[in-house]
Each structure stands twice: as structure tokens, then as C-alpha cells.
Amino acid sequence: MDTKAIETHIRGILEAIGEDPDREGLRETPQRVARMYEEIFAGISYSNHEIAEMFGKTFEAPSPSQSQTAVVMKDISVFSYCEHHMALMYDMNVNVAYVPRGRVIGLSKIARICDMASKRLQLQERLGQDIAEILMEAVGTPDVGVVITGSHSCMTARGIRNVSSRTTTKTFCGAFQTDRSLQELL
Ligand SMILES: Nc1nc2c(ncn2[C@@H]2O[C@H](COP(=O)(O)OP(=O)(O)OP(=O)(O)O)[C@@H](O)[C@H]2O)c(=O)[nH]1
């Protein structure tokens, strides 16, 4: 990420909106925003494949038996940023489930994958697909479901200003596409 360029452009934006970038409260703002962008857009620097490798530490699944195990993690909270307005997606709640094929992933890594995929300019729909794609590669299973519910500040704090609206997107891969009992886990 080119932090020097971000600083220059943020200063330009401050001037363009009629602010004085040299007044005390704003003097360090371009640097602060550049540091913030490094943090909140960290996921732009990595492909889904790289994130799968980064957080892809897995363990042998419990001994296979007649039964089928599903892993479900609910209420993973993330923030993301809509690509249309660069506005915050907030109160984002991610539910993830997968059916292991011999390997299971460390639980914290599921939340790390959701967090890193969120740190991009996103569509909520694409965020679900990214999380599913990364998890499928990391765990080595095609059977993954991701359900996301969230609020978009581009719809609540501006424009139509509909503060109560919430959007849910569901991404079903592999067996989740047809198996209602798997879908209902989410
Ligand atoms: N599908 C989808 N749309 C989104 C997402 N985030 C924001 N949008 C929408 O993207 C659209 C961009 O539409 P435009 O008409 O180009 O932008 P705009 O003139 O600012 O639109 P308004 O918000 O209606 O004022 C808007 O309808 C947003 O609500 C998202 O995650 N998924």
C-alpha cells in the first residue's frame, strides 16, 4: 500500500471539501487515515489463495465413522467497506459451516479468514463468496455455507437513509446447495 500517496490525496480531499488541512486538529489526519487504511484494507494485498495459506493450519479430523460431522461457527462479527461508496458495512454478523473431509481447521482461523476477507472494498455478496472460497481451500472440502447479515452505512447514513434495513446474503457450496438440513444449520 502506498501510504505516502494516501497522505497526499487525503490532504487534497480535505482542501477540496473546504477544510484547512493545516489547522491543528487536521494536521496529522492524512497520516492517521493512511495508517487506518493500512489496517482496514489489509485484505486487498492478499489473494484468496494467499489467505487460505496464511490461515490454513488444519488438524486431523476425529476418526471417521458412519456419522457426518458439521462444524458451525456463528456470530462472527466483522466490519467491511462497500466498493460503491467506500462506506462502512457495520453490525456484520457472519455464520459459517462446513463438513470436514478428513481435516478440521483451528476455530480462530475461521474468524481470521472472515476478518481478512472483510478488509477489502467489498460487495456483501462477494464477501460471502470470498469467505467460502478461502475456507474450501483451507479445509479441503467443497461443502461450505456462509450466511452474512449486515447494515450498510451507504444506505443508513446517506441516500435513502433507511436506518432499520438489514441485508442477508447466503452462499451455499457443495452439499449445502441441495441439502436443506445443512442449510438450516446456518
Ligand atoms: N448488491 C449490493 N449492492 C450494494 C452493496 N453495497 C452497496 N450497494 C448498492 O450499490 C448501489 C450503487 O448504486 P448507484 O446508483 O451507482 O449509487 P448512488 O447514486 O449513490 O445510489 P443511492 O444509494 O440509491 O443514492 C446502491 O444501490 C447501493 O445501495 C452490496 O454489498 N451489495
Ligand SMILES: [Zn+2]
Ligand atoms: Zn455503498
